[in-house]
Amino acid sequence: MKDKLLFQAALGLKAPWFVSDVELSTSEKRLDIFIDFERGARFPCPECQSMCQVHDTSERVWRHLNFFEYETYLHARVPRTSCPGHGVKQVELPWARPNSGFTLHIEAMVLAMSDEMSVAGIAGHLHIHEDSVWRILRHYVNEARKDIDLSDVDQIAVDEFAVRKGHRYVTFFYDLRGKRIIHIAEGKGKESFTSFVQATEGRLDPEKVKLVRMDLSPAFIAACKETFPNARMVFDHFHVIKLMNDAINKIRIEEARDNELLKKTKYLWLKNPENLEEWQEEKMSKLKDLDIKTAKAYQFKLALQRAWQLPRWTAKRYLKKWIAWAERSRMPEIEKLARTIRAHFDGIIESIRSKVTSGYAEGLNNKIRTAFRRAYGFKAKEYRDTMIYLVAGRLTLPTLN
Numbered sequence: 268m269k270d271k272l273l274f275q276a277a278l279g280l281k282a283p284w285f286v287s288d289v290e291l292s293t294s295e296k297r298l299d300i301f302i303d304f305e306r307g308a309r310f311p312c313p314e315c316q317s318m319c320q321v322h323d324t325s326e327r328v329w330r331h332l333n334f335f336e337y338e339t340y341l342h343a344r345v346p347r348t349s350c351p352g353h354g355v356k357q358v359e360l361p362w363a364r365p366n367s368g369f370t371l372h373i374e375a376m377v378l379a380m381s382d383e384m385s386v387a388g389i390a391g392h393l394h395i396h397e398d399s400v401w402r403i404l405r406h407y408v409n410e411a412r413k414d415i416d417l418s419d420v421d422q423i424a425v426d427e428f429a430v431r432k433g434h435r436y437v438t439f440f441y442d443l444r445g446k447r448i449i450h451i452a453e454g455k456g457k458e459s460f461t462s463f464v465q466a467t468e469g470r471l472d473p474e475k476v477k478l479v480r481m482d483l484s485p486a487f488i489a490a491c492k493e494t495f496p497n498a499r500m501v502f503d504h505f506h507v508i509k510l511m512n513d514a515i516n517k518i519r520i521e522e523a524r525d526n527e528l529l530k531k532t533k534y535l536w537l538k539n540p541e542n543l544e545e546w547q548e549e550k551m552s553k554l555k556d557l558d559i560k561t562a563k564a565y566q567f568k569l570a571l572q573r574a575w576q577l578p579r580w581t582a583k584r585y586l587k588k589w590i591a592w593a594e595r596s597r598m599p600e601i602e603k604l605a606r607t608i609r610a611h612f613d614g615i616i617e618s619i620r621s622k623v624t625s626g627y628a629e630g631l632n633n634k635i636r637t638a639f640r641r642a643y644g645f646k647a648k649e650y651r652d653t654m655i656y657l658v659a660g661r662l663t664l665p666t667l668n
């Protein structure tokens with residue numbers, strides 16, 4: 268009899284609920300705890316909380332945290348109340364949420380472990396199926412996301428991310444002040460902005476957004492102007508250099524047709540000089556001073572990167588000079604980039620001025636990589652998003668207490 272009271276206390280059960288029986292099977296390493304309610308007990312209607320008689324009951328089983336190495340299950344007959352106002356409803360249970368086959372204890376443990384472990388790791392530790400871990404995480408992440416406060420969001424960053432080797436894109440919307448991902452949109456460009464604003468269901472005020480850091484792509488720029496009419500657009504170093512690298516690569520591909528030396532040199536031109544390995548550096552020292560277009564374009568890139576190392580006022584003058592120089596380069600790709608930079612001059616200068624805050628991108632990329640690693644093996648989009656929100660969404664999740 269004593270052990271029943273012990274389990275009752277461990278489960279935190281209060282009247283009318285009590286532990287009616289406990290079965291321990293040492294051969295199966297299994298513990299079954301049976302819960303019942305006192306005869307004649309009344310339960311609150313889940314809609315109006317008025318105490319109602321029990322209409323009927325149904326048998327249910329929940330997986331609970333293991334007691335030592337014993338796989339533990341709770342059993343109970345779950346009553347439905349019959350309320351004059353709301354009809355027949357299943358009562359709320361103190362140990363599990365509706366429609367879950369797991370107790371709140373084990374779910375809270377899953378959430379706590381998700382801080383540091385992969386889904387496979389959690390499943391292995393708790394001896395439950397990986398799909399169950401996913402379903403639990405998804406439920407709590409979705410619930411927590413319903414509650415996030417977006418009313419103060421006034422600075423955001425928008426970043427697209429290629430998945431499946433560039434066959435598909437997802438676009439992340441990042442709250443710069445809150446340092447959290449607030450939306451993941453399928454696709455890129457305009458439709459991702461629309462889906463973002465729709466998903467916030469009026470909790471975000473587009474008029475209030477004063478600053479957007481993003482790609483220098485015409486689709487993003489048009490969508491941003493339309494969606495956030497009061498926002499200044501800021502184009503960070505890595506967004507500008509991405510375009511520069513695209514230009515270099517086009518020039519190199521064209522030139523490599525008649526120049527054997529340029530074959531298989533793509534990454535030498537795209538990497539920063541300080542990141543080259545020794546053999547690459549050696550190869551590069553022979554290439555970069557050749558009288559070829561690719562090498563000239565590369566000089567434009569090195570010169571452009573310097574702008575971010577200069578103080579603001581010098582940077583402004585410097586970037587203007589760079590544009591004038593690039594516009595006379597006689598390389599259509601570089602001239603085109605010069606026009607783009609001229610058209611978005613203020614947004615680029617803004618990024619040079621506020622370089623401190625552009626560190627968000629690196630942190631964000633690391634978090635997304637962590638999320639992909641923890642979601643390893645799961646290709647389903649909703650699982651991927653669940654993990655990203657979990658790692659980078661700064662959500663408030665329920666804890667064991």
Ligand SMILES: [Zn+2]
Pocket residue numbers: 312313314315316317350351352353354
């Ligand atoms: Zn009712």
